[in-house]
Amino acid sequence: MSATKPATIEDVALIAGVSIATVSRALNEPGKVADSTRRKILDAVAQTGYTTNAMARSLRMRRANMILILAPDVGDPNFSNILVGLETEASKRGYGILIGNTQNDPERETNYLRFISSNQADGIILLTGHLPYGLEAAGPVTRMPPMVAVNEPVPYAAIPFVGVDNFEGARVATDHLISQGHTRIAFIGKSTNRAVAMLRERGYRTALASAGVAIDERFVLEADGTTESGRGAAERMFVRDQLPTAFFCVNDATALGVIIALSARGYDLPHDFSVMGFDDISYASFVTPSLTTMKQPRLQIGEASMDLLLAMLEGEDVQKREILLRSELILRNSVALRRD
Structure with missing residues (x-):
């Protein structure tokens, strides 16, 4: 040329x-x-x-063909496969992606919105569980860019959501522990502000109630989803007169903390205690004992999320749509038949 x-x-x-x-x-x-x-x-x-x-x-065309992804922590092991699904589907449709690692910092989120206000991005994928900080200052709600919430629904907002069926997955996980003879099952991960944790607790409670097992509220402990919070919750359990025989943890990171605490006290897992996680993150099969958990279809979640957002950009009315994918029970070595 x-x-x-x-x-x-x-x-x-x-x-x-x-x-x-x-x-x-x-x-x-x-x-x-x-x-x-x-x-x-x-x-x-x-x-x-x-x-x-x-x-x-x-x-x-006033179209950037770029999608802004806001994530609280790109180091989260749940993020990578979701990102692959998001990018794969975007690329098929001629779009690129911009990743905003917010670290739950309001100022960072507000700064990332400049990609929308300057027409450098056409829509937003939210992995944060809330509307972006600063969005209200950018204009009235009717002028919000197309958005889809992923993994964590946005409370009190008509934002389409794509994720795993947390309630059903937690019910299946608890049912599995019950099938192994456990009736004293702790739930580690109670939260009053995280929708995912609340849904998983509801699934746990529903499974116990359906099996006719009384729920001991002393076995329901708060944790913020981190390994350290799981370790701390397990330690607090040992001030109780009665201990559970199994732990259902809100996620795999919490389950790892529980395993660390129990192992440090010299317990033989799963002979003494069974531990169940949720998510099936990368290291779940490498811990000792390897973790029985519920696997999220993260690649499919990413693809479905991007497909939904691009449908919105093409003018489809999907404001109240919710897409829930099934999790899969992954049997490993951290759960065993109750022996007492």
Whole structure:
């Protein structure tokens, strides 16, 4: 190409050996073009520099073709596979992603909103469990950008939600402990402000009630989802006159803390105590004993979330939609038959 003559879509089509219409589809709706053809077209785009023209087209349409993802902690082991699903689905549809690692900092969240106000991003994926700080200052609710909450629903807001069925998953997990003969089952992870924790506690309570097992409120302990909070909760349990025989933990990180506390006291797991987690994060199969848990379909959650957000961007009315995926019981070595 000449250094002074802008590349055209005809140039791309000629080099790739396809029609202009195929080039247009590959750039605007990549999911409708075969992978081999799309690769040839992208190679031709790179050779000609037509990318600049494509960006100008996006500006004319007032569409950035970028999605802002707000996450409280990108180091969370639940995040990586969700991100893969989000990015994979976005890429299929011709979108890129911007990741905002908020660290639950209001100022950071407000700063990330500049991508929306400056038209550098078209919509938001929320993994934070709340509306972005500073959104109210950006304009009235009717002008909110399209948003989808993932993993953690946003309370009191008509934000579509995609995640695992936390209530049902917790019910299945507790049922499994009951099937192993456990009736004194502790729940570690009580919370009054995290929707996921509250749903999992409800599932635990429902399973016990359905089995005719009385709930001992002394076995329901607060924890914030961290390993240290799980360790601390298990330690507090030992001031009780009666101990549980099994622990159902709100997530795998909490379960690890419980295992650490019990092992430090010299208990043989799962002979002395059974421990159940939730999420099936990467290290769940490597701890000792390996953790029985509920597996979240994180890749599918990411794909479904992005698909829903892009449907909103295309004008579909999905404001009250909720997509709940099933978790899977993963049997390992931390749960055993009650022996007392």
